[in-house]
Amino acid sequence: MSDVVMLAHGDGGALTHELVRDLFLRHFPNQTLKGLTDAAIFAGPGGRLAVSTDSFVVNPLFFPGGDIGKLAVYGTVNDLAVSGASPLYLTAAFLLEEGLPIADLDRFAASMAEACTEAGVEIIAGDTKVVGRGNLDRIFINTAGVGVVPETLHLGYSRLAPGDRVLINGSIGEHGMAILAARENLAFAGQLESDCAPLNGIIAELLREIPREVKIMRDLTRGGLATAAKEIAVAARCDIYLEEAEVPVRPAVKGAAELLGLDPLYLANEGKFMAVVSAPYAEDALTVLKTHPLGRSARIIGEVSDGGGNLYLRTPFGGTKYLDMLVGEPLPRIC
Amino acid sequence: MSDVVMLAHGDGGALTHELVRDLFLRHFPNQTLKGLTDAAIFAGPGGRLAVSTDSFVVNPLFFPGGDIGKLAVYGTVNDLAVSGASPLYLTAAFLLEEGLPIADLDRFAASMAEACTEAGVEIIAGDTKVVGRGNLDRIFINTAGVGVVPETLHLGYSRLAPGDRVLINGSIGEHGMAILAARENLAFAGQLESDCAPLNGIIAELLREIPREVKIMRDLTRGGLATAAKEIAVAARCDIYLEEAEVPVRPAVKGAAELLGLDPLYLANEGKFMAVVSAPYAEDALTVLKTHPLGRSARIIGEVSDGGGNLYLRTPFGGTKYLDMLVGEPLPRIC
Numbered sequence: 001m002s003d004v005v006m007l008a009h010g011d012g013g014a015l016t017h018e019l020v021r022d023l024f025l026r027h028f029p030n031q032t033l034k035g036l037t038d039a040a041i042f043a044g045p046g047g048r049l050a051v052s053t054d055s056f057v058v059n060p061l062f063f064p065g066g067d068i069g070k071l072a073v074y075g076t077v078n079d080l081a082v083s084g085a086s087p088l089y090l091t092a093a094f095l096l097e098e099g100l101p102i103a104d105l106d107r108f109a110a111s112m113a114e115a116c117t118e119a120g121v122e123i124i125a126g127d128t129k130v131v132g133r134g135n136l137d138r139i140f141i142n143t144a145g146v147g148v149v150p151e152t153l154h155l156g157y158s159r160l161a162p163g164d165r166v167l168i169n170g171s172i173g174e175h176g177m178a179i180l181a182a183r184e185n186l187a188f189a190g191q192l193e194s195d196c197a198p199l200n201g202i203i204a205e206l207l208r209e210i211p212r213e214v215k216i217m218r219d220l221t222r223g224g225l226a227t228a229a230k231e232i233a234v235a236a237r238c239d240i241y242l243e244e245a246e247v248p249v250r251p252a253v254k255g256a257a258e259l260l261g262l263d264p265l266y267l268a269n270e271g272k273f274m275a276v277v278s279a280p281y282a283e284d285a286l287t288v289l290k291t292h293p294l295g296r297s298a299r300i301i302g303e304v305s306d307g308g309g310n311l312y313l314r315t316p317f318g319g320t321k322y323l324d325m326l327v328g329e330p331l332p333r334i335c
Numbered sequence: 336m337s338d339v340v341m342l343a344h345g346d347g348g349a350l351t352h353e354l355v356r357d358l359f360l361r362h363f364p365n366q367t368l369k370g371l372t373d374a375a376i377f378a379g380p381g382g383r384l385a386v387s388t389d390s391f392v393v394n395p396l397f398f399p400g401g402d403i404g405k406l407a408v409y410g411t412v413n414d415l416a417v418s419g420a421s422p423l424y425l426t427a428a429f430l431l432e433e434g435l436p437i438a439d440l441d442r443f444a445a446s447m448a449e450a451c452t453e454a455g456v457e458i459i460a461g462d463t464k465v466v467g468r469g470n471l472d473r474i475f476i477n478t479a480g481v482g483v484v485p486e487t488l489h490l491g492y493s494r495l496a497p498g499d500r501v502l503i504n505g506s507i508g509e510h511g512m513a514i515l516a517a518r519e520n521l522a523f524a525g526q527l528e529s530d531c532a533p534l535n536g537i538i539a540e541l542l543r544e545i546p547r548e549v550k551i552m553r554d555l556t557r558g559g560l561a562t563a564a565k566e567i568a569v570a571a572r573c574d575i576y577l578e579e580a581e582v583p584v585r586p587a588v589k590g591a592a593e594l595l596g597l598d599p600l601y602l603a604n605e606g607k608f609m610a611v612v613s614a615p616y617a618e619d620a621l622t623v624l625k626t627h628p629l630g631r632s633a634r635i636i637g638e639v640s641d642g643g644g645n646l647y648l649r650t651p652f653g654g655t656k657y658l659d660m661l662v663g664e665p666l667p668r669i670c
Contacts, residue, residue, distance in 0.1 A: 046381010130345025
């Protein structure tokens with residue numbers, strides 16, 4: 001490990017994993033944390049509960065399609081949802097720089113309230129800290145969330161089997177591209193909009209229809225689709241093949257990514273998730289997703305095969321590319 | 336309200352209250368949050384649960400008696416404990432500045448692990464974000480916690496009645512004074528040590544002995560004893576009288592506070608709580624506290640009387656001073 005914290009330690013890719021594995025898990029070696037799932041599931045009195053936490057440091061604070069407030073609610077709601085939990089309550093902790101306009105804080109709080117209504121959750125506990133000018137860039141928001149996990153639901157890496165299908169609920173890279181374009185004032189910024197949205201509704205539909213056939217889900221935030229898929233492959237000790245031609249990417253995102261030399265497979269999403277579903281039920285799952293507003297562009301994008309934790313991309317020309325987790329140029333403060 | 340966020344919005348005193356009431360509660364008007372308790376209690380499947388969140392921005396990161404890691408664990412454990420919950424699990428979210436020495440992060444994580452063992456809790460979910468140099472001062476840590484609240488326990492402001500006694504588990508002002516002295520490199524810094532400690536053990540003892548006679552508890556962090564007592568008086572619509580001669584203050588804290596023109600009643604504590612207990616059981620409560628290592632200097636320091644939300648200090652000379660919440664010079668980044 002390097003001697004100092006680097007931006008890449010926070011990009012959700014290989015260095016984040018190294019930091020979590022070699023530092024945090026060494027000090028906190030409990031089985032639940034070791035699972036490295038989006039939310040931690042534990043036995044509460046009378047049932048299984050899930051908790052998750054996420055800090056939001058996105059820059060710019062306002063961006064096409066959302067703001068830091070919306071993101072802070074959706075982010076934690078989605079981490080709970082992909083873990084199979086119904087999100088119930090959030091906590092919100094505000095870190096504020098002296099001098100932040102109260103009007104901005106008011107807009108973020110209004111956004112959060114709106115996002116909570118949309119997702120059907122409530123913020124029931126909070127905290128506010130203020131630090132002097134120059135000690136924090138305007139505002140960071142942390143949310144933690146609690147949800148209930150149905151007793152009958154059992155998601156888990158160990159359930160993956162060759163032939164399982166990989167589904168996605170829509171096109172990738174929109175959040176990451178919108179943030180970058182807004183931040184750098186790129187000419188095409190106007191055509192890009194963050195996909196940030198609460199996924200608990202669409203996931204509830206999926207789990208209602210085929211509760212036993214969904215094996216694992218991940219939301220595709222920092223590190224994007226490729227990093228999440230690679231994490232699943234490693235954790236499940238199998239290989240995953242993605243079909244490049246099937247992965248939906250909007251033309252505006254594709255164009256912008258090409259211009260900037262970025263791969264949409266590694267760009268952050270804030271309203272997208274992947275689900276691994278048993279093959280016989282993949283078409284049913286696709287139908288469920290497609291009938292939900294957040295799943296209109298849903299697709300079956302790949303499948304699981306025997307292997308040792310590799311992720312491959314089959315190109316339209318018959319080639320196969322090996323994909324790793326995000327490494328290299330980090331895109332800081334994307335969420 | 337002012338147009339911009341000021342340091343005093345984060346000091347836990349009058350301006351923090353204004354911000355919470357006029358901005359956050361306007362956007363999040365749910366009954367649980369309105370309670371403004373240290374932790375929020377909600378009905379989980381099969382029992383009552385409590386959640387709490389706190390961000391830690393203390394400066395310096397290492398101080399006599401602790402560091403930001405310990406504080407981050409104890410702070411949330413204590414918020415749960417004074418709400419009557421047995422803390423079970425924490426989440427930990429790290430906000431890191433690019434360039435932070437990994438060795439420091441390692442020490443904070445080790446501190447957190449040690450503090451978790453001491454408090455009997457586990458960190459089961461986490462998050463790491465990194466921002467560029469200059470966008471955050473080294474490290475901030477957020478913890479959120481979940482605990483279980485016994486069905487038979489009912490703490491609440493509405494239970495306060497004239498004659499109830501106010502107890503404290505020890506001497507005040509040590510954390511605040513230690514931080515200030517360390518930060519300003521004051522000559523007497525060596526004699527001061529933070530009182531930071533997990534309160535769930537001593538509170539469990541108290542609730543085991545007299546579960547029905549404890550009416551409300553608060554930990555005495557930002558804003559100190561006076562602010563917490565005033566909050567209770569306002570919320571319970573009663574008056575509270577504190578006996579100045581009974582409030583324990585160590586000579587080193589007293590001397591340092593006098594030198595700096597600070598009042599120990601408003602200095603932050605990280606291992607102290609106040610409890611309002613029915614009068615006939617106050618001596619029993621005191622005995623329980625005194626038998627615990629964290630309660631050796633416990634005292635009965637005041638009582639509740641009819642009134643409209645005022646806090647008074649009876650001086651040893653027979654006078655009575657009106658006390659308000661912390662207003663004025665904020666002591667930023669005390670926790």
